[in-house]
Amino acid sequence: MTHCDLHDHDFLHNSEHGERQVLMVLGLTLVTMVLEIGAGLIFNSMALTADGWHMGTHAAAFGITIFAYRYARKHAKNPRFSFGTGKVSVLGGFASAVALGVVAILMAVESIHRIIEPQDIRFNEAIAVAVIGLVVNLASAFLLKGEHHHHHGHDHAHSDDEDHNLKAAYFHVLADAVTSIAAIAALIFGRIFGWAVLDPVMGIVGSLVITKWAVGLMKETSGILLDGSVDPAVCEKIQQTVEDEKSLKVIDLHVWAVAPGHHAVILSVDSSNGWTPPQVKALLSGIGHLVHVNVEVHRV
Incomplete structure (x- = not known):
């Protein structure tokens, strides 16, 4: 279907406000994700690997947000899109959710294998990397919260124009911070009390968290893609x-x-x-x- 007028279908007004902050957080998240997953594999820590993959779920969300900002802005007045480009981020979100669901299954299988056949964990190194991940999450939350409050303060009367992408990104990094704290706790208790089983257990917990996020996103996005999910x-x-x-x-x-x-x-x-x-x-x-x-x- 092609619409033939110039009706405005720009659903991401003033997107430049949040795009720069999300891009900065995406860079930090990607670097830390690679560090945690790599360290988790080297130091045999499933808790650290799970935390890294959880950061990966949100890195995907940030990437989709940036792509949606730019694609929607570029094609806002393109008559080839009958109702605009608002579903671009929805389609990307659905694809990411499917891929991350597969990652969660692989993580759970590997964690169960490590419960059955335990491996030596280099706790000190794994804890240090997990702490770095937590610091990055807190710094990212600070960046996004500051930007969100800045725009809200200058446009308080227009709450309908709030940048929901920026708000969602803020809550994503808060969730990452929580999983980082859980991973650090599992590693510390494992080191002090010799409860090495806590590490693969946290891997399973992490896979469940990712699964819940992926399934929720699939439900939300599939409804919109199929022209449903209207209250x-x-x-x-x-x-x-x-x-x-x-x-x-x-x-x-x-x-x-x-x-x-x-x-x-x-x-x-x-x-x-x-x-x-x-x-x-x-x-x-x-x-x-x-x-x-x-x-x-x-x-x-």
């Missing part, structure tokens, strides 16, 4: 808003996501009082995130 309350609000006018009756309503948090609407109504499509459309102007509304009016 019924959105449809109910549209219908109620229109039918508050006693001379209007909704006879057909389709609502679907064209980007996260942005919905397109096709609406058919019966009118007994000469309503026009622009007048009906104006009734919906107070409902946020309706970015493409088509209205058909039937006279009765």
